[in-house]
Amino acid sequence: MEGEPTLRLRIFDLNCWAIRYLSKRRQERVRLIGDTLRQESFDLVLLQEVWSEQDYSDLKVKLAACYPFSHYFRSGVIGSGLCVFSRFPILDTLLYQYSLNGYPYMLQHGDWFCGKSVGLPGSRAGVGMGVTAPLLSLSLQLHAEYCRDKDAYLPHRLVQAWELAQFIRHTSKAADVVLLGGDLNMHPEDVGIRLLRGWTGLRDAFAEATHFEGCKNGCTLVPDNCFTDKAELLPFPLGIRIDYILYKAISSFTVKCEELKTTTGPAPGMDIPFSDHEAVMATLHIQRQGQPASATLGTADLALADVVTEARTEVAVGLRAAQRQRYSSGRMAVLALLLLLLQAAAALGTLAGLGAEQPFPKFSFCLLAFLALGVLVLAAGLHLFHTMEVKMLHGTEDQMWMALRALQERP
Amino acid sequence: MEGEPTLRLRIFDLNCWAIRYLSKRRQERVRLIGDTLRQESFDLVLLQEVWSEQDYSDLKVKLAACYPFSHYFRSGVIGSGLCVFSRFPILDTLLYQYSLNGYPYMLQHGDWFCGKSVGLPGSRAGVGMGVTAPLLSLSLQLHAEYCRDKDAYLPHRLVQAWELAQFIRHTSKAADVVLLGGDLNMHPEDVGIRLLRGWTGLRDAFAEATHFEGCKNGCTLVPDNCFTDKAELLPFPLGIRIDYILYKAISSFTVKCEELKTTTGPAPGMDIPFSDHEAVMATLHIQRQGQPASATLGTADLALADVVTEARTEVAVGLRAAQRQRYSSGRMAVLALLLLLLQAAAALGTLAGLGAEQPFPKFSFCLLAFLALGVLVLAAGLHLFHTMEVKMLHGTEDQMWMALRALQERP
Numbered sequence: 001m002e003g004e005p006t007l008r009l010r011i012f013d014l015n016c017w018a019i020r021y022l023s024k025r026r027q028e029r030v031r032l033i034g035d036t037l038r039q040e041s042f043d044l045v046l047l048q049e050v051w052s053e054q055d056y057s058d059l060k061v062k063l064a065a066c067y068p069f070s071h072y073f074r075s076g077v078i079g080s081g082l083c084v085f086s087r088f089p090i091l092d093t094l095l096y097q098y099s100l101n102g103y104p105y106m107l108q109h110g111d112w113f114c115g116k117s118v119g120l121p122g123s124r125a126g127v128g129m130g131v132t133a134p135l136l137s138l139s140l141q142l143h144a145e146y147c148r149d150k151d152a153y154l155p156h157r158l159v160q161a162w163e164l165a166q167f168i169r170h171t172s173k174a175a176d177v178v179l180l181g182g183d184l185n186m187h188p189e190d191v192g193i194r195l196l197r198g199w200t201g202l203r204d205a206f207a208e209a210t211h212f213e214g215c216k217n218g219c220t221l222v223p224d225n226c227f228t229d230k231a232e233l234l235p236f237p238l239g240i241r242i243d244y245i246l247y248k249a250i251s252s253f254t255v256k257c258e259e260l261k262t263t264t265g266p267a268p269g270m271d272i273p274f275s276d277h278e279a280v281m282a283t284l285h286i287q288r289q290g291q292p293a294s295a296t297l298g299t300a301d302l303a304l305a306d307v308v309t310e311a312r313t314e315v316a317v318g319l320r321a322a323q324r325q326r327y328s329s330g331r332m333a334v335l336a337l338l339l340l341l342l343q344a345a346a347a348l349g350t351l352a353g354l355g356a357e358q359p360f361p362k363f364s365f366c367l368l369a370f371l372a373l374g375v376l377v378l379a380a381g382l383h384l385f386h387t388m389e390v391k392m393l394h395g396t397e398d399q400m401w402m403a404l405r406a407l408q409e410r411p
Numbered sequence: 412m413e414g415e416p417t418l419r420l421r422i423f424d425l426n427c428w429a430i431r432y433l434s435k436r437r438q439e440r441v442r443l444i445g446d447t448l449r450q451e452s453f454d455l456v457l458l459q460e461v462w463s464e465q466d467y468s469d470l471k472v473k474l475a476a477c478y479p480f481s482h483y484f485r486s487g488v489i490g491s492g493l494c495v496f497s498r499f500p501i502l503d504t505l506l507y508q509y510s511l512n513g514y515p516y517m518l519q520h521g522d523w524f525c526g527k528s529v530g531l532p533g534s535r536a537g538v539g540m541g542v543t544a545p546l547l548s549l550s551l552q553l554h555a556e557y558c559r560d561k562d563a564y565l566p567h568r569l570v571q572a573w574e575l576a577q578f579i580r581h582t583s584k585a586a587d588v589v590l591l592g593g594d595l596n597m598h599p600e601d602v603g604i605r606l607l608r609g610w611t612g613l614r615d616a617f618a619e620a621t622h623f624e625g626c627k628n629g630c631t632l633v634p635d636n637c638f639t640d641k642a643e644l645l646p647f648p649l650g651i652r653i654d655y656i657l658y659k660a661i662s663s664f665t666v667k668c669e670e671l672k673t674t675t676g677p678a679p680g681m682d683i684p685f686s687d688h689e690a691v692m693a694t695l696h697i698q699r700q701g702q703p704a705s706a707t708l709g710t711a712d713l714a715l716a717d718v719v720t721e722a723r724t725e726v727a728v729g730l731r732a733a734q735r736q737r738y739s740s741g742r743m744a745v746l747a748l749l750l751l752l753l754q755a756a757a758a759l760g761t762l763a764g765l766g767a768e769q770p771f772p773k774f775s776f777c778l779l780a781f782l783a784l785g786v787l788v789l790a791a792g793l794h795l796f797h798t799m800e801v802k803m804l805h806g807t808e809d810q811m812w813m814a815l816r817a818l819q820e821r822p
Contacts, residue, residue, distance in 0.1 A: 071813075074806035075510065077798050091817060093810055094577050099486065099508060166505050171581040366777045370784075377788075387488050395485035399504055402482075406502055 007286040008258075012042040013181035013245050015220075015277040017227070018081075020052045024227060025272060030055050032267055033274050034062040037085070041066045042281070045085040046181035049275075056083050096167050098160040099392045155318020157185065158311050159396045161192035165199040166399070176253045177286055178202070180246040183277065188241055195311045198304040199403070202246040205257045205282045214262030217241060220278040224265040227276035245282045252289055259283040305407045312400040319393040326386035333379035339372040418697040419669075423453040424592035424656055426631075426688040428638070429492075431463045435638060436683060441466045443678055444685050445473040448496070452477045453692070456496040457592035460686075467494050507578050509571040510803045566729020568596065569722050570807045572603035576610040577810070587664045588697055589613065591657040594688065599652055606722045609715040610814070613657040616668045616693045625673030628652060631689040635676040638687035656693045663700055670694040716818045723811040730804040737797035744790035750783040 017023050018030055030050075037045055037059075045067060050056050056072045063070070067085035073095050074080065080095065151157075161184075172178045180202060186192045188204070196202065206218040215222050219239030223230060233239060249255040261281045265273050343365065350360050428434050429441055441461075448456055448470075456478060461467050467483045474481070478496035484506050485491065491506065572595075583589045591613060597603045599615070607613065617629040626633050630650030634641060644650060660666040672692045676684050754776065761771050 071809075074802040074809070075799075077795050077802075079802065090813070092577075092580070093813065094581050095510075095806065096507070097510060099506075166503075169503070170505050171584075173582075173584050173586075175584075362774045363777060366774060366781070370777070370781045373781075373785075384488050388486075391485040391488075391490060395506065398482075398485070402501070402504065 005288055009044065009179075009284045009286055010040075010042040011179060011181060011245055011282045011284065012037065012040070012045045012279060013243060013281070014046075014279040015048045015183040015243060015275060016050050016055075017275040017277065018050050018052060018055050026055075029272065029274055030058065032270060032272070034059050036267065036274070037063055038066055041087075043087045044179070047083050047085075048183050049081045050083050051078055051081045053079070059083075059085070094171070096163070098163055099395075100156045100159045100389060155315050155321070155393060158192050158195070158314050158318075159392060161186070161196045162199075162311065162315075162396055162400065165196050168200045168202070172200075172248075172250060176249065176251050177255055178248050178250065179284075181244070181280070183243050185242050191307065191310050191314065193244075194307045197246065198307050200248070202248050203255075203257075205245040205247060205260050205280075205284075206241070209257040209260035209282070211259045212261070213259070215239060215264050215278055218260070218262060218280075220262060220280060221276070222265065222278060225273050225276060225278065226265070227273065243277055243280050245280050247282075247284060249286070254287050254289050256285045256287075257282055258285050301407050301410055305404055308400055308404050308407070312397060312404070315393055315397050315400065319390065319397060322386050322389040322393055326383060326390055329379045329382035329386055333376055333383055336372045336376035336379060340369065340376065343369050343372065416699060420455065420590075420695045420697055421451075421453045422590060422592060422656055422693045422695065423448065423451070423456045423690060424458075424654060424692070425686060425690040426459045426594040426654060427461050427466075428686040428688065429461050429463060429466050437466075440683060440685055441469065443681060443683070445470050447678065447685070448474055449477055452498075454498045455590070458494050458496075459594050460492045461494050462489055462492045464490070470494075470496070505582070507574070509574055510806075511567045511570045511800060566726050566732070566804060569603050569606070569725050569729075570803060572597075572607045573610075573722065573726075573807055573811065576607050579611045579613070583611075583659075583661060587660065587662050588666055589659050589661065590695075592655070592691070594654050596653050602718065602721050602725065604655075605718045608657065609718050611659070613659045614666075614668075616656040616658060616671050616691075616695075617652070620668045620671035620693070622670045623672070624670070626650060626675050626689055629671070629673060629691075631673060631691060632687070633676065633689060636684050636687060636689065637676070638684065654688055654691050656691050658693075658695060660697070665698050665700050667696045667698075668693055669696050712818050712821055716815055719811055719815050719818070723808060723815070726804055726808050726811065730801065730808060733797050733800040733804055737794060737801055740790045740793035740797055744787055744794055747783045747787035747790060751780065751787065754780050754783065 014033065016030065016033060018026050020026070023029075033047075045063075047059075050059070050072075053072065060070050063085055067087055069086045069088065069090045071084050071090055071093050073082040073093070075095055075097055080097075084090070168178065168180070178200075184193060184196075188206075197204065206212070212218065215224075216238050219241045220243035221228055221233065221241075222239030223233050223237065224239075228239075245260070247255050247257070259282070262278045263274060264278065267274055347365070425444065427441065427444060429437050431437070434440075444458075456474075458470075461470070461483075464483065471481050474496055478498055480497045480499065480501045482495050482501055482504050484493040484504070486506055486508055491508075495501065579589065579591070589611075595604060595607075599617075608615065617623065623629065626635075627649050630652045631654035632639055632644065632652075633650030634644050634648065635650075639650075656671070658666050658668070670693070673689045674685060675689065678685055758776070
């Protein structure tokens with residue numbers, strides 16, 4: 001084993017919080033991130049929330065010498081915010097947009113407009129001695145959690161975690177090493193994380209690292225960071241861990257996490273941090289081994305079935321809520337339509353000379369029609385949206401059921 | 412080779428045209444399709460345009476004995492219309508929704524509401540002598556072509572063909588055999604088909620079949636079918652071929668198409684055909700061979716680069732059109748907003764007592780405000796939609812450029 005070629009891979013992952021006009025000291029921070037990346041020269045840099053293409057272009061110019069390969073993933077109205085810089089050639093990319101991602105009418109949460117997705121750049125890293133390992137790295141962000149106690153987006157985030165897991169299972173089959181870095185918006189013990197890890201076999205760099213340095217418990221949203229919302233972190237005085245680097249080796253490679261680091265508030269020698277999230281940096285050792293690693297998933301089948309069942313229950317709760325919303329928006333649309341028809345009948349009656357003794361209340365008639373039409377359009381739109389939501393939640397529930405059956409039928 | 416285990420796989424593919432309330436004699440035809448499938452007992456049945464879940468459930472009940480495994484893919488407002496019946500266990504499914512699929516305001520074309528997608532059931536077919544081949548089959552439908560001479564949807568269909576090709580490349584790596592059946596809505600020589608086949612290495616069952624039986628040139632939309640639109644087929648007196656079965660073998664398997672058949676109008680002993688499309692039925696021979704097949708893609712790199720360039724040009728044309736539409740809808744929204752602001756100023760002026768000598772024209776004021784608001788909402792919605800369209804077309808153009816670079820850099 002000792003003589004086998006080894007690749008030491010340094011990965012940098014950060015939710016950059018670079019929203020034009022909204023994020024504080026954005027340009028300064030993006031410059032700082034660029035400078036640091038240039039000095040440190042990682043092998044792979046996975047960034048999220050780079051919403052402005054201009055910021056990406058600036059970074060690309062600045063990093064061209066140390067990271068000759070890069071890709072920006074476009075999607076949604078605003079974009080996916082995902083980009084990747086790499087020392088290894090990016091051979092191929094694929095973008096998978098989650099089928100559910102919040103509600104377009106929740107403007108204050110904005111997730112829907114971002115087209116949250118997972119970007120997959122396929123590359124090939126040299127392991128030395130002429131051996132190269134197909135490397136599949138994923139950069140991603142899941143739907144944000146706005147209220148932990150009453151998390152209305154949990155079913156959507158679970159659908160995303162499931163789709164992500166399925167996407168990884170299907171696309172990673174011929175890769176030797178799979179790396180995932182991103183803001184999963186889930187605490188380590190949440191059902192979505194357990195589902196993702198259990199269903200794909202990905203390992204958590206924080207849990208596996210031989211050496212760790214950074215915020216306590218590997219937290220990436222900490223009160224020490226001047227940009228974080230202190231009220232949000234009140235129940236968690238140490239902070240929370242929602243940014244992860246996950247990895248697994250397939251076929252005849254092994255991956256070990258030698259070191260994991262997080263930033264701790266302000267960047268070295270500066271008064272501001274990179275972002276409202278802390279960056280996660282991992283050093284992995286990828287080694288070729290003689291024979292293919294035996295699948296150790298089977299032993300955990302029972303625990304996995306429990307996780308899938310738990311997730312499926314949450315999705316079912318979301319499904320029922322979506323069905324209720326679909327029903328009530330449909331009923332509202334029908335009522336508005338009835339009102340419009342009634343008004344049309346009244347107008348026709350007046351035109352035909354009925355009730356001519358009284359003046360026709362043009363103004364209030366017009367106002368009412370305006371209101372009814374507005375409600376009709378809005379309610380019909382909502383009905384369509386919730387119909388799609390029901391379909392997707394139902395589809396995911398089906399897929400989870402199929403997975404459970406497959407797990408139970410395994411010898 | 413002769414002694415190696417062989418699997419004979421019979422596949423049935425049909426666009427069922429089963430739209431509730433709209434398709435002629437739908438229930439009768441779905442019954443007929445079910446009866447035929449039960450009698451013929453294929454190995455794999457890929458159906459499209461089964462829009463009603465009730466129809467799927469009826470088919471499932473009827474076919475439970477001969478096709479114990481099935482899956483219905485849910486997506487979009489109406490659904491994807493895709494379903495699969497299989498003699499082999501379906502181990503896993505994945506649904507990929509194309510990022511572009513027509514326009515929501517083209518109600519008469521309705522593609523947007525269908526959530527067109529590709530459904531991927533992964534299964535495992537026994538090849539005999541204890542050898543099983545992971546089988547990846549895809550059922551799909553691309554955006555319809557409504558006017559061949561002035562095809563406004565060509566860029567969308569090309570984006571779909573590209574995404575489909577990328578999806579196949581990324582998901583098929585560990586499969587031994589990939590099968591694709593569906594209504595591609597493209598003629599055999601169209602750039603989208605050439606792109607899909609060139610970029611994935613899929614082979615056309617019609618072109619490869621040792622024995623063929625059915626409509627001339629393998630057409631699947633023929634004038635002899637009583638449900639087809641005769642006017643649409645005027646330029647093509649023999650009909651057109653838009654439904655395909657494509658396949659390829661990966662790793663150490665070979666696939667040969669022994670026989671391809673299409674239906675020819677009315678079903679045997681009946682006065683009606685199954686659908687407005689003809690069904691395509693293929694018999695494939697899957698055989699294990701000693702060593703992995705050598706990649707023959709390299710030799711065709713130059714031709715493939717030409718196809719990708721051609722497709723990229725078309726996507727660029729679509730991108731410019733989308734940018735124009737985004738600009739004009741944005742301008743319209745701004746104008747409507749200005750009009751509303753002007754009206755608000757006028758109303759405030761009146762409230763402040765200006766121009767009190769003249770009566771305030773409440774009715775026309777209200778009507779105008781109503782109109783302006785309607786235009787604002789509509790134009791803003793269109794602007795958002797075309798912004799997403801621009802992002803996706805731009806992203807696809809980027810990906811195609813990356814593919815071209817990779818092709819040119821190959822030794």
